[in-house]
Amino acid sequence: MEDQSNLTVVLRLKGGSDTVEDLSPPPKQLDEDVETTEAPDMISWEDDSNTPRAKMSCGHAITPETLTTFCESLLSAGKYVFKCPYISPSRVYCGKEWTYLEVRRLAVLTADEKKQFETKISDNYLRKGMGIQECPKCHSLCERINKKQKRVVCPLCSASDGVEFHFCWHCLHQWVGGGIEKCGNDSCGGEDPRLKILRDCKKKTIVGVANCPAVRACLKCGMLIEHEKACKHMACVCGQKFCFICLKPDLNGSYQCGSYDSPCEIADVQKTIPADN
Numbered sequence: 001m002e003d004q005s006n007l008t009v010v011l012r013l014k015g016g017s018d019t020v021e022d023l024s025p026p027p028k029q030l031d032e033d034v035e036t037t038e039a040p041d042m043i044s045w046e047d048d049s050n051t052p053r054a055k056m057s058c059g060h061a062i063t064p065e066t067l068t069t070f071c072e073s074l075l076s077a078g079k080y081v082f083k084c085p086y087i088s089p090s091r092v093y094c095g096k097e098w099t100y101l102e103v104r105r106l107a108v109l110t111a112d113e114k115k116q117f118e119t120k121i122s123d124n125y126l127r128k129g130m131g132i133q134e135c136p137k138c139h140s141l142c143e144r145i146n147k148k149q150k151r152v153v154c155p156l157c158s159a160s161d162g163v164e165f166h167f168c169w170h171c172l173h174q175w176v177g178g179g180i181e182k183c184g185n186d187s188c189g190g191e192d193p194r195l196k197i198l199r200d201c202k203k204k205t206i207v208g209v210a211n212c213p214a215v216r217a218c219l220k221c222g223m224l225i226e227h228e229k230a231c232k233h234m235a236c237v238c239g240q241k242f243c244f245i246c247l248k249p250d251l252n253g254s255y256q257c258g259s260y261d262s263p264c265e266i267a268d269v270q271k272t273i274p275a276d277n
Helices: 064-076 100-106 111-129 155-161 193-200
Strands: 132-134 141-143 151-154 165-168 203-206 209-213 215-217 224-226 233-235 241-243
Touching: 064 100, 064 111, 100 111, 100 224, 141 151, 151 155, 155 165, 193 215, 193 224
Parallel strands: none
Antiparallel strands: 132 141, 151 165, 203 209, 215 224, 233 241
C-alpha cells in the first residue's frame, strides 16, 4: 500500500434472531368431502403431492390459492362470471363456467374474501350485466331492448360484415339456424344457467322451517345467495333486503313476515331471475 492510503474494513456480522417470523397466511384447507386430484394445477403447474388440488366441475385441477388469485383477477377486470382457463396441449379451450358457489367452496374463501367477491360480483353485474353482454365475436358490449329476448344482434359485427351477426344471450355462442328460443348449440340449455342452480339446490331447515331451498336469487339484482346459518333475513350486497323463506321484501325498513327467527310460509323455487323480468 502507498503512504497515506486508506484501508476500509467491512465486517459482515450475523445479526438478529435465527428465526424469521413467517407473516404469510396459513395454507387453505379443503373440506374432507371435496374431490381432489393428483393432476398438476392448471395455472401454476404445482404438482407437489403435499399440496391439495381440488377437481373443478369441469375436471381440471387447481389449488385454493390459485383459484382465489385467478378469480380476483377476473373481478378486477370487470367480469362477474368465472370460466375455466385451461387450454389443452392441442390448444382446446375449456371455458366451462364455474358458479360462484363452487368457487367460494373450492377457493376456501375467508369471510373477508367472501365479502369482497360478492360486492365485486354485484358491482360488475349491475354495471355490465343488467341488459348488457359481450359479443362473442368482436367483444363489444351489446344491449337487448327486450330482456326476455334470447337471440341478440351485434350491431358492430353486422355493420362491418354486411350480414347480421346473431348470438345467444345465455351461452354467448353464435346463433345457429332459425327460431328465437333455441340457439342450436348443444351446450346451451336455452335458459339462464342460474335457473338450474335454483332448481337443483339442496333443501335445508331455516328457523325451524324444513325443506327450504338453500339458494335464492336476489329479488332486485338476481345474484344467487346461499343460506349458511342463523336467521332468515337476507341483505344482498346490492341493498335489497328480503326473507329467505317466503321471499317477501322488506317494506320501509321492516320485514313483512315477522322477526328474524319466526317461521313463515315457504315460497316456491324461483322459476325466473327477478332482474330479467
